[in-house]
Amino acid sequence: MTVLNIATSIDALPPPKMQGDKVNVYYGAKQALFDVDLSVRERHVTALIGPSGCGKSTFLRCLNRMNDVVEGARVEGRIALDGQDIYDRGVDVVQLRARIGMVFQKPNPFPKSIYENVAYGPRIHGLAAGRAELDAIVETSLRRAGLWKEVSDRLDQPGTSLSGGQQQRLCIARAIAVSPEVILMDEPCSALDPIATATIEELIDELRQNFTIVIVTHSMQQAARVSQFTAFFHLGVVVEYGETPRVFTTPVEKRTQDYITGRFG
């Protein structure tokens, strides 16, 4: 009999889009990440999982230098985007954040119209030559975020008038409007109901055709559903990294096993 054999082949790994080498992060005297080595594969979804306070968000924020604005935070080590260190002196952080977009836990549309929420980024980055082009970018982004049909007749209404799930898709539309290469998501569904969550998950699956995605989630099922690679963080260390099906069926490390099977404590 052949039992359900869980074979894995790491041979054909897609190339890393981003790569962290020996990343150490401190908040004042407190160290939050310890020698984290982690690659983010191009056009795939990488899920970061782990118990609260283990450093997932900290690592995510390193990837687009959001920690620069956190008081007392210090980042050591190397983080590369397409092989180039994003912490190099010459790097323009505004440009960098256009290449690496972010979606947060709580949908946070600007207090502006739906249209303006999406148009804002392309406009400040000078991505559209005129109104027609900007309209096109707004429409494409909303379509890609799966929101167009629901809002096309009320683009001038405030973004905050949408439901939570719609707002989160609006934020995703806003993130993709500047054509980033990487999208970082920090618990993007934690404020959403199961249906809105499923919509976002479906969207993530479509987006990975064109974007590299890193998602922090507390839902093991969500990590299993949407990602191809999973990293398990614990106490600021990456305990295990691998292809998602492998990590969720035959984790190597006991701590991973305990966490994903609900035996932590």
Next chain:
Amino acid sequence: MASEHTVRRFDQDLDQLSATISEMGGLAEVQIADALRALRDRDGALAERVISTDPKIDALDARVQDQTVQLLALRQPMAVDLRVVLSSIKIAAALERIADYAKNTAKRSLVLRDASVPPAAIAGIDRLGRPVQAALKDVLDAFANGDVDKARAVWERDEEIDQSYTALFRELLTYMMEDPRSITGCTHLLFMAKNIERAGDHITNIAELVSFRRTGHGFADRRPKGSADLYSAAAPR
């Protein structure tokens, strides 16, 4: 198996599932032993009892199905827990089949009481049955203790059972050729031998599942030849 879940009901659910399977295993062991003894001692009452006990095992199999469906729906098991749940369904199915073979053997032993067969042929069935009985006991121990080494030993022994079956098959053919009056009886014995050999195959499957629960894989690297690949259609490649 591993340390305890934060949600204790989850542990209770898994324990219950294993308890149901152990109960099935114990019953299947008795059924095989009784079926063999009914044949050996020409004990019709015992054979009848084997037949009437079979529905109990079917009911336990159904209970395992219910328990696993509930576990999957309510607990969303992952990793080792998921493997435990999946393998439980398969182990229960294998035990149900093994018990079925015991029942079939018992039925034939009833018919056999009126047929003429050489006592040596009946002894042959017993010779085949003993290692199968032992393998079932060992695989159930391996299951209870999550003992992969012991499971592997059981798995490796299946080859002997297969060989023993082949030898018995030839022996029975010889009796039939020597004395055509024994053909009817020996044909029943042939079917019984086949049943017992099949039970051995299912025991081998259980051995692999015991390994799968712990490690995520069976012993498929080096399987003994012959026995039909019952579950291969379900295996992703």
